[in-house]
Amino acid sequence: MRAVRKLKPGPGHIALCNTPEPDIEHPDDIKIAVQSGGLCGTDLHIRHGGYGSRPPVTLCHELSGEVVKVGTNVTRIKTGDRVTVLPTASGACGHCRYCRASEFFFCPQRKSVGSMRDGGFAEYCVIPQNLAFPLPETVSYDTAALVEPLACCIKAVLFHTKIVPGDLVLVSGPGPIGLICADLARLAGGRVIVCGTDRDAHRLAMAKGAEHTVDVTRENVSEYIRSLNSDGADIVIECAGAAASIDQCLDAVRPLGTFTQVALIEHPVEVNWGKIIYKQLSVNSSIAQNWPSWQRALEMVIAKTIDPSTYISHRLPLENWEQAFDGAERQEGLKYVLYP
Structure with missing residues (x-):
């Protein structure tokens, strides 16, 4: 079968390969015919040699598909089910302090799908049944593939960041x-401002949840925020992963406000801790998802409270993986998905 694989450590070393089609090896396994695979910033980090992948490995942890085969011990999934995949819980022990707290990302035994075990940029993927979650036909395969990033955002925004209705x-x-x-x-009741650079014009135009967008190369975001609230923003959520963005967020937030770091940062950045201390900020960070945020994400896509697939800008065949990676690196469009 065809698969996009990281072949060895270090920058690069990714290729579309012909690789043996996987089959069920354990009685709790299921085999999925992949229907949609989302390209994530994590895949780009792996492309650059980061994020602790264990090559050779098939990339993609945002995936959905149809179950085509089940192991002899599988009881909660059946052939024909449309499923999304919880990639980060793969291999989690279930009894360490992190697993008991539903924070399986930190389990030392986990082997995440798409970085430590084969993922969804392939025609087929085999995973344990506990990682698969059936969804109704009213949820598209594209939406199902993006339950994972939605769950990450739910953990950051709804669980780690306490938004009070009316907060800026x-x-x-x-x-x-x-x-x-x-x-x-916005769904939590916040008045939302989204900012980016002049390279982000097309992305800012897609910010449906924002009252206003700010191009920071043309407008001072802190001044704009203070035109709405003289003290500054009640909450800032950093999703760019750049030193300049972090600094702007620290300038824009009010004293006793909240700073939440969501973006992964590939290299060390310098942070002015004086801006944190003298404003007595509450500083949060959030990575991956946990059981509660995953369950909430499933509920929200089934209820159609939110649909992350609306942010898909490019749908490409697996053969065009390099075009997708390069386009995402250049920030052309927004969300890329690949189809086997």
């Missing part, structure tokens, strides 16, 4: 994660 919320970085965070902040 600044989201910096209008990528897919930033715009989903903006949608969730």
